[in-house]
Amino acid sequence: MNGKEYISAAEYAAHHGIAERTARHYCAIGKIEGAFLTGKTWNIPAGAALPARKKRKRKVMPLLAALREQMEMRLPGGIYHKTQIELTYNSNHIEGSKLTREQTRLIFETNTIGKENEVLRVDDIIETINHFRCTDTIIARAEERLSEAFICELHGMLKSGTSDARKSWFAVGAYKTLPNEIGGMDTTPPEEVAQALHTLLRQYHAIKHKTLDDILDFHYHFECIHPFQDGNGRVGRLIMFKECLAHGIIPFIITDELKMFYYRGLQQWPVIPGYLRDTCLTAQDYYALMMQKFRIKREC
Numbered sequence: 001m002n003g004k005e006y007i008s009a010a011e012y013a014a015h016h017g018i019a020e021r022t023a024r025h026y027c028a029i030g031k032i033e034g035a036f037l038t039g040k041t042w043n044i045p046a047g048a049a050l051p052a053r054k055k056r057k058r059k060v061m062p063l064l065a066a067l068r069e070q071m072e073m074r075l076p077g078g079i080y081h082k083t084q085i086e087l088t089y090n091s092n093h094i095e096g097s098k099l100t101r102e103q104t105r106l107i108f109e110t111n112t113i114g115k116e117n118e119v120l121r122v123d124d125i126i127e128t129i130n131h132f133r134c135t136d137t138i139i140a141r142a143e144e145r146l147s148e149a150f151i152c153e154l155h156g157m158l159k160s161g162t163s164d165a166r167k168s169w170f171a172v173g174a175y176k177t178l179p180n181e182i183g184g185m186d187t188t189p190p191e192e193v194a195q196a197l198h199t200l201l202r203q204y205h206a207i208k209h210k211t212l213d214d215i216l217d218f219h220y221h222f223e224c225i226h227p228f229q230d231g232n233g234r235v236g237r238l239i240m241f242k243e244c245l246a247h248g249i250i251p252f253i254i255t256d257e258l259k260m261f262y263y264r265g266l267q268q269w270p271v272i273p274g275y276l277r278d279t280c281l282t283a284q285d286y287y288a289l290m291m292q293k294f295r296i297k298r299e300c
Helices: 009-016 020-028 062-073 079-094 101-110 122-140 148-159 190-205 212-225 232-246 256-268 273-293
Strands: 036-038 041-045
Touching (some): 009 020, 009 041, 020 041, 062 079, 062 122, 062 232, 079 101, 101 122, 122 148, 122 232, 148 190, 148 232, 212 232, 212 256, 212 273, 256 273
């Protein structure tokens, strides 16, 4: 045997933590270099490495492909263009932005406001521009595994350059330093945020095939934690949009008209999940109509 040391398929399997049948199959199809058969026994070089498994290439949903292509082209008037304006306008408006949909559109298209004799908040303009960057990020990195670092990056991007960013106690791109509440309810104390979000992500990633309900459940718990001093709602909705794209689910935009139903749904999620689910399904129907308008297929 040319002075080489050989082991059996059973020994090879035990060493690499695989089934003996798998080891024999690798030998039979030539995946283990130097393995040969003597009678019915496979002889495998003792130092043979475990063959690398080919990763199945996940099909990209037509919507995500279209969003990425149009984003790269900066194509005007398509579904990417429409998504940027609607997602940014509605998510910011829910949180108190005074910019109109038309003003949001002008900022996206021309980087101007185009209005005279009107007082506008600088933060509204900055956060609108920042939200466009956040939306580009979730489209470009939709399939990236959701992590604390990614979530903090979104927050840092959203709040960069705002008046909040100049406050010593306001942590941009980092967890809150002061307690806060949502809708009159307490949220996770600052010192417990990191562990709470770590646990939430671990539980979320333990779900192999994620559904819309799994994404909504994550969103509910994320908002209960309320990890940042401000911007939690917008970051949370960006995450939902990203995760829908990542798992082949039609995404949705919570419009200003759906705001109160959305808030009720979040409050009632533990006892009546149908409230939030139905609101998001309604929003999903709106987005599906948008896809139909721009002739984007729903499935691969």
